[in-house]
Amino acid sequence: MSLRNTVEDGDNTLCLQPEDSEISFLLNKFPASTTNVLVVDNDIITLLNMKTLMIRCSYQVMSDDNQIESVMNATKHGACDYLLKPINEDVIANIWKHIVRKRMISKPGLIPPVQLDVIETNDLNQEKDDSMTVDQGNSEQNIDNMTEEKATKKIRLPRIKETQPIQPYLGQSNGSDKDNDVSRTVSQHNDGEQNIDKKHKKKPRKPRVSWTGDLQMKFLQAVDILGGPEKAIPTPLLKCLQEVNIEGLTRDNVASHLQKHHINLKGNLIYQQRREFDWSSVCRPSLPLLVLNNSLTATSSFMNSRDVYPVQENQYHCNNQVMTNTMPSLPYTNYDQHQLQQLQQQQQQYQIPHQLTDMIRTNEPGRT
DNA sequence: AAGGAAATAT
């Protein structure tokens, strides 16, 4: 299955050049109904099924094609994606993101400032739930446990800083009534006793930046531009992001997100494999194609789990782990037929390794 | 200012 915005405009330079007016529209929601999808398969039943799915997701199905050549053609013309079945509906529902992403890459300068998805942390919204908030009260105990624990690692003094005469944090005490809840009573009790310590002088926190959607997408692009996660460092990263009109981020925001990004990558078993292949060289000018196999769902380790973003680079989920497929991928540059065939053969030889999944199972701690 | 870790919010 290949996907592109249209195959009609004949030139094979990137023909995805959004108009200004189109862009702001895009940033909010890409209209599935203007996305043309070419479905290719040699089985007519599959074709029909796929067509149904596509239509259900409001895509325009141009044709149900079973010609390999169509794939090649589409690829040449900038297909964003190439999936093997079976494909679940989530994948389909999110196809449009590729187009948005591609457009962003092709015309970063045109993109209007992205409004950060900021979550207001209103102190007064404490009233939302009563689910186990005991922690607040316990945190003092924790400090003791921790210091003990830290002794083995690094000795770092707990952050206790008293600057001003402590002002008891009343934020939640005015929670009207509805606190017939034990946890709260407990914590309040503690506060009453020894509020002389700890950081009760709550300095207002910055609103949280939510690294989802466009922001995350651009973050990843910026990381790529800087030479990958190992080379990217906060300040240049911040500048990159500002260049694509993302404003309002601080260096700290970026640094911390980068930190998390690193942690995520380290958690990835196959990270080493990934490093062996210089993806950045492939990904930069255009995205690699991805082949999905069996029921593995591709996703980005960088996205939040609630974000369905099925085809990010070359990763997929497997047994709750993010795996990386090291198969060489097809960039959509102007390969001649022969080169394409060679690459395709390489791809076919490469099966997403069931050995890997087996290996992981074997290494799983035995359950009882 | 980078990197890392604690604190805090979700």
Next chain:
DNA sequence: GATATTTCCT
């Protein structure tokens, strides 16, 4: 309890 994000420290 786990994660995400901010804040602080070296």
